[in-house]
Every structure is written in C-alpha cells, then in structure tokens.
Amino acid sequence: MRGHASLLGAYVERRSILHAVPLWAKFLPVAVLSVAVLALSSLEATLAGLGLVVLAYLVGARLGLRELLQPLRKMWLLIVVLGAFQWFSAGLLPAFLVVGNIVTCVLAALLITLTTESQRILDGLVSLARPLRPLGADPERFGLTVALMLRSIPYLVGSAEDSRDAARARGLERNPRALILPVFIGAVAYAQQTGDALAARGLAEADHDGGTPGGASRSGS
C-alpha cells in the first residue's frame, strides 16, 4: 500500500537542535505557537507563525524542502477548497488567515513526529499519563494507543489513495461507495490486525489476567 511507504510525518534522522531537545521542549512551543496564531488571527501573526515554522524546519531541524512540502502535497485539495470557500464568502484576507493558520498548525505538529523517534513519543505519552495512575489509568496502554493512532494516519491515507486508484481502474471514480467502502472495511481490518499483533506479543494488556484480551476473539477465523 502506497501510504505505508510515504509515512506522513515519520521520523527523519538528522543531527540538529530539535532532534536533541526533549519532547516537552518541542511540544510546548508548538502548542503555544498554534494557540497564538489561531487566537490572534492577524496577517502579522500568521506570517510570523509561518516564518517561524519554516525556519524551524530548515534551520532548527535541518530538514529539507521535501519534508516541508510533503504534508502540503497531501492536503492541497483541502487547502484549495477551504481557501476558495473563504475567499468567496469572506474575502481574500480571511481566506489567507484560515489557510495560513491551518498550514502553520499542521506543519508545526508534524515537526514533532519528524524530529522525535516513536519510542520517545511513546515514553513521553506514558510520562504524561503517569499522574493519572492512582485514578486507575494505565499509562503504557494510553501511550501505546496514542502512538498507534498516529501511526494509523498514513495507513488510512494510503488506503484512501489505493481505493481511489482501484475505483478509477474500474471507471467508478465518481461512485462514492467504491471510494469509501473499501477504506472503511480496510480500517476495521487494520484495527483488528493491529490488535492481534499487539495481543500476540503480550502488549497493551494488563499484567494480570481476568478477562478476554483486546485482540482475542471467541470465534475462529
């Protein structure tokens, strides 16, 4: 599946400041920047936000234009439709602000996954959930769930691309059922498969027994 090969936001190894700093030191500025551009909603804030993100990619993380533009290639249709609608309904400046802010937030968020190995993200998420342990939360399970959710995004993007190609090959590119149904079925199968894979390795389950594991089923296949 094509989406597999083009892991959206997958870790890219470089020797850079952003690769070296701890997860929280990336997460906090990204959160602050995203909230700031959305809250201020001004031309200056959006331009400054975009500029900062581009600088962070090229200088802070020593990534190339390829990594910077890849997410834009994936979301160009959304950007065009949203921009056109905003331009038509509210004018050029609001359209630029909406599109610019979305691009800034997406690029900033992807910078975290591009510069942080999934195991470090997993460790960070586990640490984040640890204070909730007295309330019955399982930090390992929480971390793994979020990490797997992030990993499933490129899979679903790839699955949608494959469905589109398959529909086109059969002359069904305008048939919503041929486009959506395979993605839906594929997503359910993927979730089941991932659950089985984790259960088979004894991951994502409590250390003690007492019930049916997440991936196990009562019926055969």
Place this chain on the structure above:
Amino acid sequence: MIQFSEAAVQADHPAPRTILAPLNLTLAESRISIIGANGSGKSTLLKLINSLVLPTSGQVTVDGLDTARKGAAVRQSVAFMFTDPLSQLVMPTGREDVELSLRRRYRDRGERRTAAVEVLGRFGLAHLADQSVYDLSGGERQLLALATVLACDPKVLVADEPTTLLDLRNSERVRRLFRGLDQQVIFTTHSLDFALQAERTLVVDSGRVIFDGVPADAVAAYRDLSLHDASAEGPL
C-alpha cells in the same frame, strides 16, 4: 507442554458452523508442523495456543495455564508469528519495533535501545535497524518479525505459514533459523518439504485432525487426501 482437552471452535455468524471440532492433543515435541488445505482450520488451531482465539468449548492449557483465563500470562511465554510480517510490525523501523517488544523488560530507553540492537544483530539485521519496515524485502521483513517476537525469549514459537510469502532463498533462511532455535516451534505450512523437517505432523481437514504422527506418513496421507478431493471435483 500444550494440552487441548475437547477444545472446539464454533462460529455463530453468518450461520452456525464448526471451525474446529473437539480436539484432544498433547503437544510436547520440539518441532511440530501442521498441514492442510486453505480454510481447513490450521490457523485457528495455532491461534488457540496463544489465545488469539479462545475455544468456544473445552480447554487449551500451556504449562497448566488455561488460555481462556490466563491469556496474558500464556502470551508472555508463547510468541506468535503471522504469515504477513507487515501484520505484526507496528512501528516505523525495525529497531523501534524490537524496542516495543522489550518495553516490559527494560524501562530505561538507553538499555532498551542497546538490547534491541543486540537482538537485531543476532538475526543479522543490525544494518537495517533504522530503515523503514516498508523499505525492507519480504525476507528481511519476515526475519525482523521473527526477531521482534523472539526478543522476549518466549518458550514456544507459534508460526502461521512463515514461508508462504517468501522466495526460495528467503524461505530457506527462515527454515534454517527455525532449525537453530531453542524454543519449541509449532508451525503451519503449505510446503511439504518444510513440514518434513518436524518431529511430528498434524494434518487438518474441514476442522478435524485427520492424521497425527510421523511427518513422512502425514505428508503421504495429505497427498492422498488432496488427490482424492481433486479427482472427486472432476474437470474444471
């Protein structure tokens, strides 16, 4: 030791049907192969061993642990290898996937990383540690999948058609690796040569174990059955 006591699997949907008829077995040999046609129940039989599938009646135990009640404990000692390695590799790179397997054993990230690289080295995969799992060849992926499940030092390895998607060279690599393992290995296969490498072979047909014994005899019985079925179906 693995024990099946009247263990059966029944499906209710879309219509009631028997996937595996009540089975009484003791699996103690070091290498056991399972052969049979597609859809015969081989994979279900395997999945019962590490409780990926639970019996709808009867019981399966591993070293005395009931898979239905002690599934998590059973899975700590029984590793499962899927036919398609991409079904079980859930992290972007091989090293990260092995690290995932080692999370319970090593809380410290540095130690975990060192241990993961050591495991990959044991399987001759150290040079591929940081490559995307999607950029690896089928054989490399299957070896990596094996490394990820053996990283936890299980007592038993259960493998569902581990060589089906591999070319001859990689298939031979996996077979050679299997031969050298200390673990008890139970595997399904469509390769009769591979099945012959075991000490004991089960033949499964329509949810029943129709032969259980010496591999050469089992393979002969399976050949007879397949030829008989094919001739009964007549020309296409």
